Amino acid sequence: MPPQEFSLRLQRGITGGFAPPTPEAIYTITAAASQPALQITAAERSHGTPNLQDALPKTLSADSHTSALIDELHGILKTIPTEYPPGSEDIYGMDTSIAFGSADLMWMNGGPSGCGGGTSETQATDDDKKKFKRAVEIVNELLAKAS
Incomplete structure (x- = not known):
């Protein structure tokens, strides 16, 4: 059974280097017990705009x-790992982060400011990468269903 209350954020554009990453899009999905529907917000950057x-x-x-x-x-x-230290490396190689918070789970890859080009002590296996890809697909499906 899914958590009754949660907050989810998907960000495309998490890798950087000397400069912080420039996000392409940030989507949030929030479920609150007091709301009958999930609330979705989106912020997107058109190609070539700052x-x-x-x-x-x-x-x-x-x-x-x-x-x-x-x-x-x-x-x-x-079931899947996050990089360690947080923000060190995009271990899933998708330039995408998911942050999920509920009463029983706090999970985030990509660090609060994206990935800065370090090396993570934790690496994702091929199976972990497939699972993360599916997680991103799920979020995208939820976003596509919104009205």
Whole structure:
């Protein structure tokens, strides 16, 4: 069963070097017990522009398909590693981070300011990379269902 309350953020564009990364997009999905639907916000940067532009907030009904996707995502994140130290390396190689917080799980890859070009002591296996790719697909599916 998925958590009743959670916050999820997906960011595309997490790798940097000397300068911090320039995010291409940041999406948030929030579920609160007091809200009947999930709340979704998006900020995207058009190619060649320096700043993210906020889109109008959307909602997503918490139907059985949505709940099943969130449950699958929650299960995946419980089993895959994050880089150590945080922000050292994009161990999944997708230039994408997911941050998920609920009562029973706090999970985040990519560090608070992205990945700065170091080496992580923890590395993702091929199976971990497949699971992370599926996690990103789930978030994208949830975003596509929003209205």
